[in-house]
Amino acid sequence: MRKRIIIIEDNSSIREGFSAVLDTVESYEVVNLYDNCEDALSNIDKDNPDIVLMDIELPGMDGIAGTVRMKKQIPNCIVLIITVLEDSEKVFRSLCAGAGGYIVKNSNLSEIVQNIDEALAGGAPMSLSIAKMVVQSFRQQQDSPLTERETEVLQSIAQGKSYSKIALDLFVSKETIRTHIKNIYRKLEVSSKADAIKIANSNKWVIGRPL
Amino acid sequence: MRKRIIIIEDNSSIREGFSAVLDTVESYEVVNLYDNCEDALSNIDKDNPDIVLMDIELPGMDGIAGTVRMKKQIPNCIVLIITVLEDSEKVFRSLCAGAGGYIVKNSNLSEIVQNIDEALAGGAPMSLSIAKMVVQSFRQQQDSPLTERETEVLQSIAQGKSYSKIALDLFVSKETIRTHIKNIYRKLEVSSKADAIKIANSNKWVIGRPL
DNA sequence: TAAGCAATCACCCAAAATGGGTGATTTTGT
DNA sequence: ACAAAATCACCCATTTTGGGTGATTGCTTA
Structure with missing residues (x-):
């Protein structure tokens, strides 16, 4: 059976481009295109997609919140984030939200198909470069004043x-x-717990996750 | 110039095995072997290693704390963790501590050499499986009561x-x-901020990292 | 050796935050 | 229409917090 795909992307060129490209593939069926999450969510039961290609930057509800709701509605569908590999923070958050993988915006057809097939096969459709980027973002800085x-x-x-x-x-x-x-407050020039945590975190002077 | 390597591993078979294997490589020089971090740390200036192969599970100071001190003493050296890919928590923590990469315990010579050379070349010597494991550990659980x-x-x-x-x-x-x-306290059956955070974190009901 | 930093502890004070209770209304989703 | 979620209010006592001004000990390093 052909795999049902929806695309949520506000840039019409990219949206139409992906759609055109994917429609040439025998085993795929692009059932709908959206430029925002809200519309996609309200049609989600009818569309019943196997794969959702989702942009992170979207007007209204962003792709991260969208992913959470999407997975809640139809847990079996796989959300692939369309990304330009710029913002490791957003990529990380979408991972936490349940994104199944990534598609780089400038990919060519064979790369896209390969990513989607990997996702469908249950493999972790995550490129090494993305995984590295995310993991990298957890490295502790060595020049802490603390x-x-x-x-x-x-x-x-x-x-x-x-x-x-x-x-x-x-x-x-x-x-x-x-x-x-x-002493911490003096060094970080703050006067509250929240501010100290914020400063220390943004400089990666503390490990981000409570362990 | 040959790259200076030290190995910290309490299992003598693995330690000697790695050493023997690495000594056959022209461009490497295994300068010392240790079965604990403390001894390695006290000789670190003399050994002056380019690469440290470090086990995570060690008697006394563990490999994570060891990595932190090692990087503090000689920031330019690269610590590669010897791991069996079991505990994603420990792997994650060693990443935060500044580990430069991983070597899987059952690797063969060519894999080991490849990992070390990658590390030396400045690339992130991290296998896809490790990166995936770490990222996976951040997935938010879907069955939160909150x-x-x-x-x-x-x-x-x-x-x-x-x-x-x-x-x-x-x-x-x-x-x-x-x-x-x-309501949170009632649902989680706690009565303090710290307890609520602890429970929610251990169940991954909140995203682990403050954003 | 002297200075500096790190880590430890003490006491004062007032303002803010916290935890628990018992209500209520409105919106939202099924 | 019913349940769950989200919103708000006022009571109370206790704890926490932030700022101040000290002090002692030990280690490192110029």
Whole structure:
């Protein structure tokens, strides 16, 4: 049976281009084209796609939120993100949202078909370059102004712990933790937990994920 | 000039095996073998390695902490983790710690040499399977008991924001946020921010990384 | 050796945040 | 139409937080 494909992409050239290209493939059937998620979502049951090609940058609901809803509606469909490999943050978030893989915008027909077939076959349709990019984005920077202990404390703050709890966990006095916090605030030039976490995170001075 | 290599691995068979194999390569020089990080660290300046092959599971300081200190001592050296591809959590953490790549324990000579040469060449010596595994570990679970709004609120909590700040950001009253928190606590059967974050994180009900 | 940094701890204070309770209304989706 | 979700309000006591101004110990490095 031919695989049903829908394309959600606001750039009409790219949208029509992909569509034209995919329609030449025997085993595919492009059932619908959309320039936004909302319309696609409201037709999703009728379209009943096997594959969704989704742009990340979209007017209204973006491709990440769209992916979440799409997977909720029809969990068996595979969402492939159409990307230009620029924003590793967005790529990462769409992965978390349940995207099944990627298609690079300037791919040629055979690459696109290969990606889709990989996805259909259940393999992880993720190119090495994308995986590397995402993983790369987790590398900790080495030039943090924070000491190891301060990083540890900030990490605990990011886990929502109170000063007292951190003190217990690190076997020191609450006052010691307070001192560390004060030093962290001074070094990062902030005066609240949220700001400290934001600064430290954007500079990758702490590990992004609570472990 | 021959590249200086040290191997840190507590299993003597693997350690000696790698050493023997690498010594047959013209461009490599295995300068030392260790069965723990501590000894390796104290000799690091003398050994002055270009490449460190490091096991993750080690007695005493583990390979992740070892990687951090190693990179701090000699930032230019490349740490390659010797792994059996089992624990995606550990793999992820070693990436964050600054590991430059991976070598699978059962690799044959040509694979090992290829990985090391890739690392030396500055490429990211990471197999697709490892990258996939790590990225996979970030997939959000779909069966969260939390609503979208509640997830959003918990996410903000994990960013260290106060109820007032969250209320401002989401354009609702502080009381609304408090209600959401109460519902979150009830659903997760906890009664503190830290516990809620811990539960939600271990079940991947929130995206692991603060964005 | 002296200076500097890191890590530890203490006490003061006022403002803010938190957790729990008990309500309510409106919107949304099925 | 019913249930779930999202919104808001006011009560209460306790804890947490941020800022200040100290101090001691140990390590490193100029």
